[in-house]
Amino acid sequence: MAKVYGTYNYTKRERYYGSTKREVKKERVPEHKAGQTQAIKHWNWKKDKIVTRTIAKGLPPGRATQKAHELESRKPPSGWKN
Numbered sequence: 001m002a003k004v005y006g007t008y009n010y011t012k013r014e015r016y017y018g019s020t021k022r023e024v025k026k027e028r029v030p031e032h033k034a035g036q037t038q039a040i041k042h043w044n045w046k047k048d049k050i051v052t053r054t055i056a057k058g059l060p061p062g063r064a065t066q067k068a069h070e071l072e073s074r075k076p077p078s079g080w081k082n
Contacts, residue, residue, distance in 0.1 A: 002064035004056040006071065007032065007040065011048035013080045016040045017055075017071040019064035024054055 005024045007016045016039055020028050029052055031037065033045045043050065056067060076082050 001058045002061045003054055004059065004064050004067045004071070005052055005054050007050060007052045009040070009043050009048050009050050011050075012043065014040070014043075015076060015080060015082065017068040019059075019061070019068040021061060024052060 002019050002021045003024055004017065004019050005028070007018070007029070009015070016032075016037070018028065018037075022028060032040055032043075035041045055071070056064070059067065072082060
């Protein structure tokens with residue numbers, strides 16, 4: 001089963017949604033910090049205020065991916081970018 005998570009950069013006012021079968025904070029976030037995700041490679045993980053939250057758990061992998069894409073396609077809050 002998979003999880004959907006959101007990572008929010010309050011400094012740059014940007015957001016990123018992803019899905020994974022692995023542990024979000026123990027495995028995915030370190031990969032993001034290492035620059036392995038092109039969409040957020042420009043984030044400064046030492047200086048920017050970045051928060052990651054799990055949004056959904058226990059989804060089939062295909063549904064988790066679909067949910068992450070749905071969240072990504074939503075209009076961001078005023079002043080935020082996708």
